[in-house]
Amino acid sequence: MREYPCNLCGSDDLAEIACAPTYMAGRPLHVCRSCGMVQVAHRKTPEEIKASWADEMYRADEKTRLSDTTYTARIPAVHARQTFAADFIDEAVSFRGKSVCDLGAGEGDFLEMLKTPDHGADEVFAVEPSGANCRMLADRGIPHFDGIAEEYLAQATDRHGTFDIVTLIWTLENCPSAADVMDAAWHLCKPGGHVAVATGSRILVPFKKPLQYYIGPNADVHPYHFSAKTLAGYMAQAGFRMTDVNRYIDSDYLVMVGEKTDRTAPISWEGDNATAVLGFFDRWDKETQGFYMADGPSP
Numbered sequence: 001m002r003e004y005p006c007n008l009c010g011s012d013d014l015a016e017i018a019c020a021p022t023y024m025a026g027r028p029l030h031v032c033r034s035c036g037m038v039q040v041a042h043r044k045t046p047e048e049i050k051a052s053w054a055d056e057m058y059r060a061d062e063k064t065r066l067s068d069t070t071y072t073a074r075i076p077a078v079h080a081r082q083t084f085a086a087d088f089i090d091e092a093v094s095f096r097g098k099s100v101c102d103l104g105a106g107e108g109d110f111l112e113m114l115k116t117p118d119h120g121a122d123e124v125f126a127v128e129p130s131g132a133n134c135r136m137l138a139d140r141g142i143p144h145f146d147g148i149a150e151e152y153l154a155q156a157t158d159r160h161g162t163f164d165i166v167t168l169i170w171t172l173e174n175c176p177s178a179a180d181v182m183d184a185a186w187h188l189c190k191p192g193g194h195v196a197v198a199t200g201s202r203i204l205v206p207f208k209k210p211l212q213y214y215i216g217p218n219a220d221v222h223p224y225h226f227s228a229k230t231l232a233g234y235m236a237q238a239g240f241r242m243t244d245v246n247r248y249i250d251s252d253y254l255v256m257v258g259e260k261t262d263r264t265a266p267i268s269w270e271g272d273n274a275t276a277v278l279g280f281f282d283r284w285d286k287e288t289q290g291f292y293m294a295d296g297p298s299p
């Protein structure tokens, strides 16, 4: 375990979100007082996370030969959100005839979708740290790299600046360092290429689901919680000019597209007000306790 500074702006000035430990098995969740980014500041190191994942994958593998016994992209809700992201990004930048690199590709369902005539991507490539998922990618004939984005960046120097579009589909919130992964996306993109990020983060969006469905005990593998403004901050810090964002206010999804710049001019971003974020969580906690917990746990 380590105490990390703000992953977005680097500040050490973090405030604890009072209600969070109730939902996170006693673990704290922090908001940066400088930029408003919500994150698990006290977490395992990337090496520790990798070791625990490999261990869990191994056990799941023995039993089922699948990557995970509970999560699969074939769940209708997962299929629905991947379809939404594919359609939104396609509308924004068009996949047709393009090369796409998906960071954290899972079982490859999103890339499969992009290869269909509906989207017409020319080349798809997967970067995926789970060995079990990589075997499934191989079965599906999807070229892939077995590892995390930073490792791919270090090894595949011939692919730097070669992809039209780099996608992060419900991945960025689960990375050891969201900033490092956005940096990898920038290096992998062609000049003038695009990055697309899709996430279920809902900071400062009126809450529709109980808080226990949003934050949970998986603090080490889900350290980042974005708002539209902090995600735009990640885009800007990495050298992407935000070009498109979905109407996230009444959607469960936040999908944002950015165009690669040459990093010669800093891109301004505003982030969130930490006091507003703390108040948001207080209200969400009260609503959750009032509507969902008074009569016991909801289904």
Ligand SMILES: [Zn+2]
Pocket: 006, 007, 008, 009, 010, 011, 032, 033, 034, 035, 036, 037
């Ligand atoms: Zn910050």
